[in-house]
Amino acid sequence: MADAILVRDLRKSYDGLEALRGVSFEVAEGEVFGLLGPNGAGKTTTVEILEGYRERDGGDASVLGHDPGSAPRELRERIGVVLQHSELNPLLTVREAHRLFAGYYARPRDVDEVIALVGLEEKRDARIKTLSGGQKRRLDLGIALVGDPDLLFLDEPTTGFDPSARRSAWELVRSLRSLGTTILLTTHYLDEAHQLADRVAVIAEGRIVALGTPAELIGESTTTAIRYLRDGEPVLVETSEPTSVLHELTRDALAAGEELAGLEVRRPTLEDVYLELVGGEEEQP
Amino acid sequence: MTILLHQLRFEQRTFWRSREAAVFIFVFPLLLYALLGSVYGGEIGGEPAVDVLLAGLFGYGAANTALAGLAIILVGRRESGVLKRVRATPLPPATYLTAVLLSTLVIFALQSVALLALGGLAFDASMPENPVGFAGVVVLGAACFAGLGLGAASLIRSAEGVSAVVNVIVLPMAFLSGSFGPTGEYPAFLQAVGDVLPLTYFLDVTYGVYLDGDSLLADPAALAVVLAWGVAGLAVALRRFSWMPRER
Ligand SMILES: Nc1ncnc2c1ncn2[C@@H]1O[C@H](COP(=O)(O)OP(=O)(O)OP(=O)(O)O)[C@@H](O)[C@H]1O
Ligand SMILES: [Mg+2]
Numbered sequence: 001m002a003d004a005i006l007v008r009d010l011r012k013s014y015d016g017l018e019a020l021r022g023v024s025f026e027v028a029e030g031e032v033f034g035l036l037g038p039n040g041a042g043k044t045t046t047v048e049i050l051e052g053y054r055e056r057d058g059g060d061a062s063v064l065g066h067d068p069g070s071a072p073r074e075l076r077e078r079i080g081v082v083l084q085h086s087e088l089n090p091l092l093t094v095r096e097a098h099r100l101f102a103g104y105y106a107r108p109r110d111v112d113e114v115i116a117l118v119g120l121e122e123k124r125d126a127r128i129k130t131l132s133g134g135q136k137r138r139l140d141l142g143i144a145l146v147g148d149p150d151l152l153f154l155d156e157p158t159t160g161f162d163p164s165a166r167r168s169a170w171e172l173v174r175s176l177r178s179l180g181t182t183i184l185l186t187t188h189y190l191d192e193a194h195q196l197a198d199r200v201a202v203i204a205e206g207r208i209v210a211l212g213t214p215a216e217l218i219g220e221s222t223t224t225a226i227r228y229l230r231d232g233e234p235v236l237v238e239t240s241e242p243t244s245v246l247h248e249l250t251r252d253a254l255a256a257g258e259e260l261a262g263l264e265v266r267r268p269t270l271e272d273v274y275l276e277l278v279g280g281e282e283e284q285p
Numbered sequence: 286m287t288i289l290l291h292q293l294r295f296e297q298r299t300f301w302r303s304r305e306a307a308v309f310i311f312v313f314p315l316l317l318y319a320l321l322g323s324v325y326g327g328e329i330g331g332e333p334a335v336d337v338l339l340a341g342l343f344g345y346g347a348a349n350t351a352l353a354g355l356a357i358i359l360v361g362r363r364e365s366g367v368l369k370r371v372r373a374t375p376l377p378p379a380t381y382l383t384a385v386l387l388s389t390l391v392i393f394a395l396q397s398v399a400l401l402a403l404g405g406l407a408f409d410a411s412m413p414e415n416p417v418g419f420a421g422v423v424v425l426g427a428a429c430f431a432g433l434g435l436g437a438a439s440l441i442r443s444a445e446g447v448s449a450v451v452n453v454i455v456l457p458m459a460f461l462s463g464s465f466g467p468t469g470e471y472p473a474f475l476q477a478v479g480d481v482l483p484l485t486y487f488l489d490v491t492y493g494v495y496l497d498g499d500s501l502l503a504d505p506a507a508l509a510v511v512l513a514w515g516v517a518g519l520a521v522a523l524r525r526f527s528w529m530p531r532e533r
Contacts, residue, residue, distance in 0.1 A: 051373055053529065076375040083373075086366035089295075091302045096295070103291040104376040147374065 414498025
């Protein structure tokens, strides 16, 4: 399959601060690609270079066959963006904002259909300034979809969503994917990346430190965590040989006629792998 | 073309919806005219005072609408990320700006009509001797001050400060150019400042067309100064205008 996005050795500095130090990845057509990384890692910088907002200092980038640096109109016809921060005129209603943006595209989607997709039917005629934070974010998503894009850039699209809104957004991303839309997504929600992304890249301090399917990334980590209570005290065993450790534990417990209270065997989640990669603190359960 | 009209329609809708902007930009010059017209009687420089003041407030309106109003709108949109978001769409930037400028022209044209109506009905002020030329003056004023408005928007950094900055430019300029009354009694150095301001020359052109029925081109020197200021503003904008918020 052709690559929708191709990035080679991308570099960017802000007055001496190296925000990107050689980032390379590609996103296949129809793929959902997740970009993960701590605050300040360079996610927005990467995405905004690809959207045509920022100039790169070095490396190559191609978006749907175009150089994003020149961001020609044909390219802007085919992409949709949710920026990390942006606003729409607060005096417009939800429906008017969708109509305004629909007017910019040669082949827009039906405005009411898009409003329904992002779950804002009830707010259709409400002024934007009266929307809640999460509703505004849904509006951003609707506006990104109104041009019927082939490629979607979503920079932390579900920040501020309540859990059920997040689930619906996931459903929406999945249905877009099934229709062939390519999606580049950044997020701080590891479960979101796991649920949605075909592949993820973990970026830290301007470099990609891991790249693969969520299963591959988790699979690279060989440790399994086994927890149980001994005399009411929690015990944690981290092992790369869970079978034999478990066998010993259960054999001893059976022999002593005890119950292994609170027994839990857990493969690492994407979050554990992520925290290992970016050197974060291991969170306590 | 359709996309330009589409944008223009939304520009107009949001302008009239924003009460504060509509009052400050559209109503304020009318209000000042009503006040000054009631206070000044008699003649100014051999012309009825209500006519001279009408021309003066018309000039102030041009600067207030196209310089102050435009800069406030553009800086606000830039800093909140409205401009940035539009930039990712296929709408050509020039089309967007053209729509914003045309919207400014529409507002100023309506304001001019309202001012003439107010003058005619309340103070029995004169109607333009040369209506076609007067329409030309409306376009000239909108163009010159919109050029300066674009330049100012490019230089002003924060959305918080923009209203204050543009008023510090526009109000003293209007005062020194004679929008609010004759400047003949002002100290020499204030008159000297007035002598370089675009509004002074724009008012000269306005007096000629409105009161004497001159053609728009009757005073080429004044016209040239007005246009030069507009072009200077535009030149600043071409170098410095930004669609992105000024980060940090
Ligand atoms: N316009 C700018 N001027 C100066 N420095 C910048 C600018 N934009 C980003 N940076 C710096 O570049 C680095 C990367 O920023 P970026 O916004 O790409 O991070 P991010 O991964 O998106 O972070 P977050 O998760 O917080 O959104 C940060 O150190 C940031 O301070
Ligand atoms: Mg970011």
